[in-house]
Amino acid sequence: MHCVYAFLKGKTTPVWESPDPLAAEEWIDQLEIIFEFIECPDNKKIGFASYMLTGEGRKWWKSQLNIEFKYLKPVPWERFRDNFFQQYFPPTIKEKKLRDFIHLKQGSISIMEYEAAFTAFSDYARHLVADPKEKAKKFEDSLRKDIQKQTNVMRIYYYAELYQRALIAKTDKCYENLLLC
Numbered sequence: 001m002h003c004v005y006a007f008l009k010g011k012t013t014p015v016w017e018s019p020d021p022l023a024a025e026e027w028i029d030q031l032e033i034i035f036e037f038i039e040c041p042d043n044k045k046i047g048f049a050s051y052m053l054t055g056e057g058r059k060w061w062k063s064q065l066n067i068e069f070k071y072l073k074p075v076p077w078e079r080f081r082d083n084f085f086q087q088y089f090p091p092t093i094k095e096k097k098l099r100d101f102i103h104l105k106q107g108s109i110s111i112m113e114y115e116a117a118f119t120a121f122s123d124y125a126r127h128l129v130a131d132p133k134e135k136a137k138k139f140e141d142s143l144r145k146d147i148q149k150q151t152n153v154m155r156i157y158y159y160a161e162l163y164q165r166a167l168i169a170k171t172d173k174c175y176e177n178l179l180l181c
Helices: 002-009 021-037 042-052 055-068 077-088 091-102 111-129 132-141 145-152 159-177
Strands: none
Touching: 021 042, 021 077, 042 077, 055 077, 091 111, 111 132, 111 159, 132 145, 132 159, 145 159
């Protein structure tokens, strides 16, 4: 009962009703954060998630119960999540995000903007950035050439340090050229 009280009384995630695939992913992420915080047992997660569905989401879940999960009780949370993503965050979108990450370059954006994009897209390419050295290398290889020249000589193998050094390199370059960056 503690779990139910905590879920309903505490800060719960908004009802999911958006057709936006990124909103679907965010919704599941928020639910899982809440589940972890309130130490929700697996057998309660489906009830809470389905309670938060409205409109098309509610219709989708009812059809899942009547067709996909007709003989599977209780429904494991992982199956709910997988089916939800299949419906509202299909593999084609994940593949596009992976391609976006692979082709990501700093270009004309600031290092901070590039780092934010890098971090966001890296969620879709975890297998490419699981190793800290590979993550740092991908980040550095996609920086602008003028900044790469300064970071390459440092031989930095850790992402956070490389990001800080890139910021410093950009600041130093702006100072040298007396530019506002």
